[in-house]
Amino acid sequence: MKLAFQIAKRFLLASKRQTLVIILGIAVGVSVQIFIGALIGGLQDSLVDTTIGSRSQITITKTDELISDYDELLSLTESSSNNIRVITPTITTSGSLVKGENSEIIVVRGFDYNTADDIYKFSEKLTPGSELPNTTNEVVLGINLKDSLGIEIGSVVTFDSAVYESRSFTVVGFFDFAVKEINNSWTITTIDTVQGIINQGDVVSNIEIQLNEVFDAEEVTKLEIDEQISDEYTISTWISENESLLSGLQGQSTSSLMIQIFVIVSVVLGISSTLAITVLQKSKQLGILKAMGIKDGDASLIFLFEGMLLGVFGAIIGILLGIGLLYSFTTFSGTDIPITFDAGFLAMSAGIAIAASTLAALSPAIKSSKLTVMEVIRNA
Amino acid sequence: MPSILSLKKVSKTYGENTKNPTKVLFDVDLDFEESSFNSIIGQSGSGKSTLLNIIGSLDRPTSGDILFKNESLASLSKNDLAAFRNRSLGFIFQFHYLLPEFTAMENVLMPYRISKREITKEVIERADELLEIVGLGNFKNKLSTNLSGGQQQRVAIARSLINNPSIVLADEPTGNLDSDTTEKIYELLRDINRKFKTTFIIITHNRTVAEKTDRVIEIKDGKVYLDISK
Ligand SMILES: Nc1ncnc2c1ncn2[C@@H]1O[C@H](COP(=O)(O)OP(=O)(O)OP(=O)(O)O)[C@@H](O)[C@H]1O
Ligand SMILES: [Mg+2]
Numbered sequence: 001m002k003l004a005f006q007i008a009k010r011f012l013l014a015s016k017r018q019t020l021v022i023i024l025g026i027a028v029g030v031s032v033q034i035f036i037g038a039l040i041g042g043l044q045d046s047l048v049d050t051t052i053g054s055r056s057q058i059t060i061t062k063t064d065e066l067i068s069d070y071d072e073l074l075s076l077t078e079s080s081s082n083n084i085r086v087i088t089p090t091i092t093t094s095g096s097l098v099k100g101e102n103s104e105i106i107v108v109r110g111f112d113y114n115t116a117d118d119i120y121k122f123s124e125k126l127t128p129g130s131e132l133p134n135t136t137n138e139v140v141l142g143i144n145l146k147d148s149l150g151i152e153i154g155s156v157v158t159f160d161s162a163v164y165e166s167r168s169f170t171v172v173g174f175f176d177f178a179v180k181e182i183n184n185s186w187t188i189t190t191i192d193t194v195q196g197i198i199n200q201g202d203v204v205s206n207i208e209i210q211l212n213e214v215f216d217a218e219e220v221t222k223l224e225i226d227e228q229i230s231d232e233y234t235i236s237t238w239i240s241e242n243e244s245l246l247s248g249l250q251g252q253s254t255s256s257l258m259i260q261i262f263v264i265v266s267v268v269l270g271i272s273s274t275l276a277i278t279v280l281q282k283s284k285q286l287g288i289l290k291a292m293g294i295k296d297g298d299a300s301l302i303f304l305f306e307g308m309l310l311g312v313f314g315a316i317i318g319i320l321l322g323i324g325l326l327y328s329f330t331t332f333s334g335t336d337i338p339i340t341f342d343a344g345f346l347a348m349s350a351g352i353a354i355a356a357s358t359l360a361a362l363s364p365a366i367k368s369s370k371l372t373v374m375e376v377i378r379n380a
Numbered sequence: 381m382p383s384i385l386s387l388k389k390v391s392k393t394y395g396e397n398t399k400n401p402t403k404v405l406f407d408v409d410l411d412f413e414e415s416s417f418n419s420i421i422g423q424s425g426s427g428k429s430t431l432l433n434i435i436g437s438l439d440r441p442t443s444g445d446i447l448f449k450n451e452s453l454a455s456l457s458k459n460d461l462a463a464f465r466n467r468s469l470g471f472i473f474q475f476h477y478l479l480p481e482f483t484a485m486e487n488v489l490m491p492y493r494i495s496k497r498e499i500t501k502e503v504i505e506r507a508d509e510l511l512e513i514v515g516l517g518n519f520k521n522k523l524s525t526n527l528s529g530g531q532q533q534r535v536a537i538a539r540s541l542i543n544n545p546s547i548v549l550a551d552e553p554t555g556n557l558d559s560d561t562t563e564k565i566y567e568l569l570r571d572i573n574r575k576f577k578t579t580f581i582i583i584t585h586n587r588t589v590a591e592k593t594d595r596v597i598e599i600k601d602g603k604v605y606l607d608i609s610k
Contacts, residue, residue: 003493010481288477291438292491292539293466295459373438377429377473 004298007289008305011282022274023314029267030318030353033260034346035325040256041340044249048214051245054120054177056208057217057238058225065232066091066203073207073229080228083221085212088115089204091194095161097141097169097187099149106145106187108159110194110204119210122175122188129153130173133189136196139169142183143176164197214238264356271310271360275303279364279371286368287376300365307361311354318353319346381413383450384546384579385435390444392430392602404430405602407444412547415577417570419590422599428583429551431599435581436469436549437461449546466495470540470578472550478524478532478539484511485520488539495543503542510538514568530561537565541572548572550582554589562586 012019060067060077067073070089078087091110096103113132117123122132126140130153133140139157141149151157155171169189177183195203211217217237225235239246279286286299326339392405404427412418422428433439435446437453446453448468456464465471470491478487488507489499497503511520514534516527524532533553540548550569554562566589573580582593590596598606 003496007481014481284477285479285481288479289490289494290462291436291465291471291473291477292494293462293464293469294494295462297459298494374433377433377438 004301005305008302012306012309022271022310025270026267026314026353027318027321029263030315030349031322031325033263033349034322036259037345038326038339038341040252042338044252045340046338052238057211057214058209059236060207061234062232063234066205068203070204076228077225081221081224083211083213083216084209086115086118086210088112088208090206090208091191091204093194093197095159098158098160099151102149104145104148106185108187108194110189110191112191125175125177127174136193137169138172139187139189140173140175141171142186143174144183146174268356268360271357272363275361275364279368283371283376286371287373291373296369300369303361303365303368304358308358311357315350315353383411384414386411386447388445390441393442408604412579414579416579417573417594418581419593420583420597421590426599427602428599432549432551432583437465466491468546470545470548472536472540472553474552474555478535480525483521483523484535487524487535488542491543507542510541514538530557547579552583
């Protein structure tokens with residue numbers, strides 16, 4: 001084994017240029033793999049982030065009813081899973097806002113900004129001069145309502161609803177969510193403002209949650225919460241509401257996988273054919289070694305080690321090349337396409353390259369084990 | 381002297397399963413004594429190399445058997461034969477056949493390393509001694525491709541002896557060397573035969589060389605034609 005390894009090393013060093021070419025071939029394959037993987041990973045992450053990054057990923061409601069003992073529900077839920085990043089209560093109702101002649105149908109949402117800001121990032125989306133609602137009847141409106149109602153910061157607007165009593169809100173700011181629906185209709189305020197409108201005491205309508213691992217929402221975290229809280233609550237996740245996003249992501253993953261498989265296949269074919277030639281080149285040496293009594297198995301180990309060594313160096317250079325590629329892409333392309341890669345992904349690419357190279361050496365290895373001394377002597 | 385190797389009715393047919401098989405060896409019976417110094421002569425194409433390759437277990441006979449120290453080789457597996465070659469045989473080929481990627485010293489040590497034993501101080505000393513004996517003490521760290529033909533052949537001789545084999549098989553070991561070098565190499569083989577009691581079986585075209593050996597076997601048309609011992 002040690003001998004086979006050393007012979008492999010010598011064989012590779014003896015034909016440096018050929019060795020270098022194979023290593024570069026593997027390296028290019030690995031770097032393409034890393035580049036594409038990181039790019040597609042980055043695109044996926046940013047897609048997931050823009051879609052569900054600033055909204056509730058798991059929502060707990062009570063069927064046809066408001067939640068009254070929500071403090072207890074909050075603490076029960078929070079302790080049920082360690083995937084929960086933020087948890088916040090909200091209360092929502094609807095009606096219309098009236099200013100002079102103008103009227104718009106809106107949704108009024110009361111938040112606890114200590115925690116809700118971590119989900120919705122309101123404070124980052126406020127327009128200049130705006131601040132978050134602080135006391136009862138202070139509201140912040142979607143930016144589109146500013147023009148449609150003809151108001152500005154400091155204006156007082158009337159809230160009308162068919163069910164509840166009218167009341168006056170003071171506009172303390174506007175936010176821009178870059179989502180038309182929200183900019184057109186959301187009116188955010190404090191929890192007690194909405195509680196005052198509804199007039200049913202200390203209640204909320206939803207518990208909203210964001211997660212550390214968003215893809216665990218349906219299959220892990222939902223089940224963990226479900227185990228802890230009473231059956232009267234309904235738990236819904238972003239996954240069940242976003243099937244099309246998910247199938248899109250899956251499509252991307254599949255195409256990324258396909259590209260990576262093709263890269264590996266071409267690397268394997270390249271190494272395999274080059275090593276097959278090496279077996280021919282080294283047949284004289286193999287003949288001598290066999291005459292001196294090396295076992296066929298050890299003879300084929302030489303080529304497996306060659307494949308492995310080529311894979312190891314190809315992977316190392318490929319990773320450096322891939323990182324360089326990503327670096328120059330992010331620096332010079334002028335786009336701000338996000339890039340996602342981590343040590344695990346690099347290790348996987350390297351591992352696959354090494355395994356593939358060793359595998360590619362299998363057929364040359366078998367060929368070398370079948371070579372007999374007589375063939376070599378006869379052809380000398 | 382007891383016999384170390386005997387051939388029992390060894391025949392060889394090349395291309396047995398083809399349209400025109402060629403029978404090259406016909407029921408060859410031979411006995412070789414321990415520590416003897418033998419030569420095989422004969423015309424080109426008479427079957428000398430075929431015979432030596434079969435003796436060296438590099439090729440299998442079509443029929444017949446070979447006994448090494450009274451043990452049949454016919455029943456051994458490929459791996460067992462490899463181990464047998466490694467332990468008991470040394471080869472010297474006409475075309476030197478050193479590993480060009482390794483130095484003279486590394487080539488000499490190769491059969492030892494193939495036997496999967498740890499390199500010890502003793503074996504290094506032995507390799508040194510062998511290289512000294514073949515007159516290459518100063519060349520041991522040279523890459524084998526940087527040695528002359530005669531030097532390469534002498535490395536091959538040192539290599540064939542590193543595992544202390546019972547038999548050294550040589551197929552025209554001086555075939556492409558000048559006559560002075562040829563002379564020296566045969567003297568060397570002869571010295572080694574005396575010093576280490578190694579059995580030698582040497583194919584040669586050189587009658588003067590053959591005449592200096594203990595026994596001359598002439599092969600003709602795949603049969604033993606003459607067998608003269610002194
Ligand atoms: N692999 C083979 N297939 C078919 N015929 C072969 C093969 N090897 C050798 N022969 C034939 O067998 C015969 C004996 O060959 P061999 O090499 O043993 O002769 P030799 O006595 O060593 O000759 P030389 O002195 O030229 O080396 C020759 O006629 C040769 O053509
Ligand atoms: Mg011959």
